Amino acid sequence: MRKLFVFILTISSSIAAFSQEKIYSTKSGSISINANTPLETIEATNSQTLSKLSDRSGQLVFMLLIKGFTFKNALMQEHFNENYMESSKFPKADFKGNIINLSEVNFTKDGSYNVKVEGILTIHGVSKKINTNGTIVVNKGNIKAQTTFKIKVRDFGITGKYIGEKIAEEVETTIVCKYD
Amino acid sequence: MLKKISIFFTIILCCNNSNKIFAQSDTSKPVDLFADLETESKKSDNNTLNKITSAFKSTRVVNSHTVEMVGKHNLDFRISHRFGFLSSGSYNLFGLDNATMRMGFDYGITNKLNIGIGRSTVDKEIDAFFKYKILQQSSGKTNIPISIAYVLSAMHYGLKTTPDLSFSNRMSFAHQLLIARKFNDNFSLQLMPSLVHINAVSLITDDNNLYSLGTAGRIKISKRVAINAEYFYQFNQLANTTNSLSLGFDIETGGHVFQLHCSNSTGMNERGFITNTNGKWGNGDIRFGFNIVRTFALKKSSTKKTW
Numbered sequence: 001m002r003k004l005f006v007f008i009l010t011i012s013s014s015i016a017a018f019s020q021e022k023i024y025s026t027k028s029g030s031i032s033i034n035a036n037t038p039l040e041t042i043e044a045t046n047s048q049t050l051s052k053l054s055d056r057s058g059q060l061v062f063m064l065l066i067k068g069f070t071f072k073n074a075l076m077q078e079h080f081n082e083n084y085m086e087s088s089k090f091p092k093a094d095f096k097g098n099i100i101n102l103s104e105v106n107f108t109k110d111g112s113y114n115v116k117v118e119g120i121l122t123i124h125g126v127s128k129k130i131n132t133n134g135t136i137v138v139n140k141g142n143i144k145a146q147t148t149f150k151i152k153v154r155d156f157g158i159t160g161k162y163i164g165e166k167i168a169e170e171v172e173t174t175i176v177c178k179y180d
Numbered sequence: 181m182l183k184k185i186s187i188f189f190t191i192i193l194c195c196n197n198s199n200k201i202f203a204q205s206d207t208s209k210p211v212d213l214f215a216d217l218e219t220e221s222k223k224s225d226n227n228t229l230n231k232i233t234s235a236f237k238s239t240r241v242v243n244s245h246t247v248e249m250v251g252k253h254n255l256d257f258r259i260s261h262r263f264g265f266l267s268s269g270s271y272n273l274f275g276l277d278n279a280t281m282r283m284g285f286d287y288g289i290t291n292k293l294n295i296g297i298g299r300s301t302v303d304k305e306i307d308a309f310f311k312y313k314i315l316q317q318s319s320g321k322t323n324i325p326i327s328i329a330y331v332l333s334a335m336h337y338g339l340k341t342t343p344d345l346s347f348s349n350r351m352s353f354a355h356q357l358l359i360a361r362k363f364n365d366n367f368s369l370q371l372m373p374s375l376v377h378i379n380a381v382s383l384i385t386d387d388n389n390l391y392s393l394g395t396a397g398r399i400k401i402s403k404r405v406a407i408n409a410e411y412f413y414q415f416n417q418l419a420n421t422t423n424s425l426s427l428g429f430d431i432e433t434g435g436h437v438f439q440l441h442c443s444n445s446t447g448m449n450e451r452g453f454i455t456n457t458n459g460k461w462g463n464g465d466i467r468f469g470f471n472i473v474r475t476f477a478l479k480k481s482s483t484k485k486t487w
Contacts, residue, residue, distance in 0.1 A: 021210045050220060052213050059213040063221060065228060073477040074251020074288070079432070082234050083403045088365055091230070092221065096214045160403075 021056035022107070024143045024179035031064060031175050035153075035168040042076065042167055044069040051177045053145065058102035060117060060145075062175070063094040084158050084167075085124060093123040097130075105136055112137045117147070126156040134175070143179040148172060230320035235327060235362040235370070238437045238473060239286060239294075241396040241410040242426035243445060243453040246370060247327040247360040249313050250288035253479040258284045258298075260448045260471040267464035275467060282448035300448055304338030307449040317362060329358040335451045349380035354450035356394075366400040374412070376455045383419055390455045391415040392423075404432040408441070412454050424457040439471040 029049035035042040046068040053060050066087035071077035081087040097119015099105065105113040113136045121130045134147030150170040153163050163169060236246035239256065250256050260282045264275030272278060284298025284307075292313040299306050315328040337350040353376070360370035372394030381388055396410040412424045428441025444459035444466055446452065459465030 023211055023213070050217075050224070052216065054210055054213055057210040057213070059210075061213045061217040063217055063224070065224075067231065067233075073475060074254050074291070075437075075475040076477075077251070078234050083432070088232075092224075094217060094221070096217060 021054060023052055023054050025052040026050070026177050026179045029062065029064075029175065029177035031062070031173065033069065034172040034174070037166055037168050040166045041072075044071045044077070044080065046070070049175075049177065051145075051179070053099075053143070053179060055102075055105075055107045058099040060097050060099055060119070061095060062177075063092060065092055067091065084153075084160055084163075090123075090125045093121075095119055095121045095130075099136075105138075107138060107143065108141075110138050110140065115145075121151075123151070123156045124158050128155055144177065145179070146174070146176045148174045225320065228320050229318050229322055232317040232319060232327075232362050235317070235360045235368040236396075236398050236408075237406055237430040237432060238439065238471075240439070240471060241370070241398070241408050242428045242439065242441045242443055242469075242471075243424070243448055244372060244394055244396060244410050244412075244450075245309075245311060245329070245331050245356065245358060246396065247313065247329045247358050249291060249311065249329070250286045250294050250475070251477075252288050252291045253477065254288045255476045255478055256286040256296075256473055257476065258282075258286060258471060258473045260284075260469065262443065262446060262448065262467045262469035265459055265465045265467060267466070280446060280448075298449065300452065302447050302452055305335050305447075305449060305452070306338060307333055307335040309333035317360070326359055326361045328360075331356040331358065333450050335449050345380065352376060352378040352451040354454070356450070368398045370394075370396040372396065372412075374450070374454060376451055378451060378455070381418065386418050387416050390417060392454055394454070398430075406430040408439070414455070418455055420458060421455060422457055422460055424453045425461060426453075437471075437473045439473075441469055441471075442466050443469060 027050050028047055029051040030045060030047040031049050032043065032045040046064050048068045049062055049064040051062045066085045067081055069077070069080065071080065097117050100116040100118055105115060115134050115136050116131070117134055118131050120127050130149070132147055132149040134145060137144040151173055152170055154169065160167070234248070236248050239246055239248045239250060262280050264272050264278030266274050268275055280301045282298050282300040284296055286294055286296035288294050294311040295309065297306070297308045309331055311329060311331045313327070313329045315324060315326065317327040318324045333354045335352045337345070354374060356372050356374040358370055358372050360368060362368040374392045374394055376390045376392070378388055378390070392412045392414040394410060394412040396408070398406050398408050400406045406429070408428045408430055410426050414423055422444070424443065424445040426441055426443035426445065428439055431438045431440065444461050445457040446467065447456050459467065
């Protein structure tokens, strides 16, 4: 009799866990960019990225401040903000997208899941649809998402004569977010 | 019996609970994260401190310091050249035959504290400075309308003299407060109340403490080119000297900032250009000159990749 009670209890609580939408969020996601060329090392990291992820709708969003990117070379950081990103005019970049294959991810079971993400990336005031593959790692209830993809600088209206010369035309972007 | 009752109640409670959650999540729509992001975005506009940086392209307008700092662990190598007076005519190729220079290193201990040394050919002077950023112009969370920096510089006169001057008689010092505001992306203005103290002056009628107010401005004409001007009004001055006026261009070329300008000053340290300018613009006593700056990042950034 008692065992039955325990069984019912387990069942009912697990149903509750499944049916409830959980929003995973972080304010300290890390996004780094790499526009290295043989002529110049151009790397920067922004570790104050806001990101949220819904395990029910599969919606995935990112937002960061362009000025939050830190470079090794302060002058390079200034040029990045002043000449290329025009960060006083376009202070933020964001992404609004969806995990297309959400059904393949089990947020309650440890493991590494490959996900396909599709959405709108807005940088420098220009919005563009992008597709990328990433991974979601579930480890003891902790969710970590990561991906690497390339952004064509010119697609987002970012211009400058050094692009394609000292600065790579395609910027490799790496995202690592550990959600709370 | 009591135990059984308590278990029974627990289960009832749990079921109730789970039913509630079940019902709730079934009927209510999932949270729209896209709309949520818009709200977060608006919230962050008010909550983040937006530093208004790059009031000037470089740490110098032409001769004078700006509120801009050399970044942490960055080293600026700066070479400044001034040619002779245009008014010296074709015999001197309008000044190009004579050149004076200052070579200097500026180092960022932190983003707010810089030190630097330099050596000028004019009067064989060695100078050193200490610069501290007191206030950073910002908007958003805290609204600060201006940036303020303090510069203390010391200069050592190096020419051989008869009779020989003592070390302290060769020294002069300058205190400057730099108050700047970037009005918009294209226009910045800076005021510089300054005090130059010269330990030994050549005439008995000369003051040791010389007060002046400098004004500097920048107008950006494209992403990489800006027009700069600086003028120092002296409240009291040494005999046979005049106020310093310089006009120039800042041109950015990748890791370099290239500054081209015309000035009536010869010296490139504070004693030199604020208090020892003797050329008159009206007489064509204008020098063509340039500064070249190269920035080196000496240490790896502290924000290393952790994956």
